[in-house]
Amino acid sequence: MRLIVQPATAALAGRYRPPGDKSVSHRAAILGGLARGETEIQGFLDSADTRATLGAMQQLGALVEQSGDVIRIRGGSLRPPPKPLDLGNSGTGMRLLAGALAGHPDLRGARIELVGDESLSRRPMARIIEPLARMGANIGSRDGHAPLLIEPAALAGRRHVLKVASAQVKSAILLAGLFAEGDTVVVEPGVSRDHTERMLPAFGVTVHDGSPGVAVHHGQLLHGTRIEVPGDLSSAAFVLAAGLLVEGSGVELEGVGLNPSRSGVVDIVRAMGANIRIAVDETQGGEPLGRLGGESGSLAGIDIAPELVPLAIDEFPLIMALAAAAEGVTRIRGASELRVKESDRIAVMCRELARLGVAVEECHDGAIITGGRVRGGSVDSHGDHRVAMSLAVLALVAEGPVSIDNAEWIRTSYPGFVDDLRALGAEMVWE
Numbered sequence: 001m002r003l004i005v006q007p008a009t010a011a012l013a014g015r016y017r018p019p020g021d022k023s024v025s026h027r028a029a030i031l032g033g034l035a036r037g038e039t040e041i042q043g044f045l046d047s048a049d050t051r052a053t054l055g056a057m058q059q060l061g062a063l064v065e066q067s068g069d070v071i072r073i074r075g076g077s078l079r080p081p082p083k084p085l086d087l088g089n090s091g092t093g094m095r096l097l098a099g100a101l102a103g104h105p106d107l108r109g110a111r112i113e114l115v116g117d118e119s120l121s122r123r124p125m126a127r128i129i130e131p132l133a134r135m136g137a138n139i140g141s142r143d144g145h146a147p148l149l150i151e152p153a154a155l156a157g158r159r160h161v162l163k164v165a166s167a168q169v170k171s172a173i174l175l176a177g178l179f180a181e182g183d184t185v186v187v188e189p190g191v192s193r194d195h196t197e198r199m200l201p202a203f204g205v206t207v208h209d210g211s212p213g214v215a216v217h218h219g220q221l222l223h224g225t226r227i228e229v230p231g232d233l234s235s236a237a238f239v240l241a242a243g244l245l246v247e248g249s250g251v252e253l254e255g256v257g258l259n260p261s262r263s264g265v266v267d268i269v270r271a272m273g274a275n276i277r278i279a280v281d282e283t284q285g286g287e288p289l290g291r292l293g294g295e296s297g298s299l300a301g302i303d304i305a306p307e308l309v310p311l312a313i314d315e316f317p318l319i320m321a322l323a324a325a326a327e328g329v330t331r332i333r334g335a336s337e338l339r340v341k342e343s344d345r346i347a348v349m350c351r352e353l354a355r356l357g358v359a360v361e362e363c364h365d366g367a368i369i370t371g372g373r374v375r376g377g378s379v380d381s382h383g384d385h386r387v388a389m390s391l392a393v394l395a396l397v398a399e400g401p402v403s404i405d406n407a408e409w410i411r412t413s414y415p416g417f418v419d420d421l422r423a424l425g426a427e428m429v430w431e
Contacts (some may be wrong), residue, residue: 004428005401008427138152198286231257232256331368357375378402
């Protein structure tokens, strides 16, 4: 489908509560299916990606009831699924499930296949296969890519030193460590998202988080609990960015997850000169929760510190869009991980920004973007939901309408994106 976005002719304004955090929803579904007893998940994100993970847990034997955004899962006893587990476009679902299933005692002797769509089948899985194999996991693949064939086996805990900080790799290893003999330790070269370590204690699992890394001890049982999913900062960032770009605008966002391992996008945009207010209200299930507010104003290009990249890795398409509208030059380095997301986000964003008249230079691990005027025109998401939403936000300050092809991928993570922007005053229509 094509999304047509008109340049904003009036200020955007309103209060907004973002949908549930996708990363937290994935983890709650998986841990709820592994845990004994009932787990209640409040605020679960209903998207294509999270439904794929929840469906996989059902096929593995978990009982699932849903009422609105409340999910109840009764787990603790898994069985081999009757057919391959289809994770659709969800890299988080596939990687975390591979770790959770690799040594699960209920499934030893079974053969479990994890499959995905064309996009997911291009994403690298060797990064989880290799450390899991060192623990004794039997995981076959297509040259390091999905489909994955898992034969659950007895695992041995060990110390892993990652070359690249990655929340998905870390989480896969920690979940495998729950069913391994001995302790499992993950040491990263930098900070990555810590949702898994924050959530495990709610299920009764003791996690050591400190020097020399994050560790779980063997023999711990997971017990059902109650999880409240915070609003997704990644989704909220698109609405916030629209308010920052469109002249005269002001938006207020409530119930937003403010996990410091996710805050890079706020830090980066503030460094560009954005007027953003933050208030932490409370903590629910280990995740800080609060409010964000922002008003429009001029943005300036900056050099983005490489250490901020892991803290904003999912938001870089949006950051690149903001850089296109800012005054001056923005330099992004140390972001090669963007090349192995739903698309090669460096190449795709550089190509599509250029189609809108933006001066951009692609680098092997980032980009150099000279901001200023943005023309209208036709662009393509290349099957990437965050690319589509980033281009839609930028289109609000373009000189003419912007047509975004393959924009239906937005629904994999943020089904209400268009409706939420319309409610604030943006003019967007599906074609």
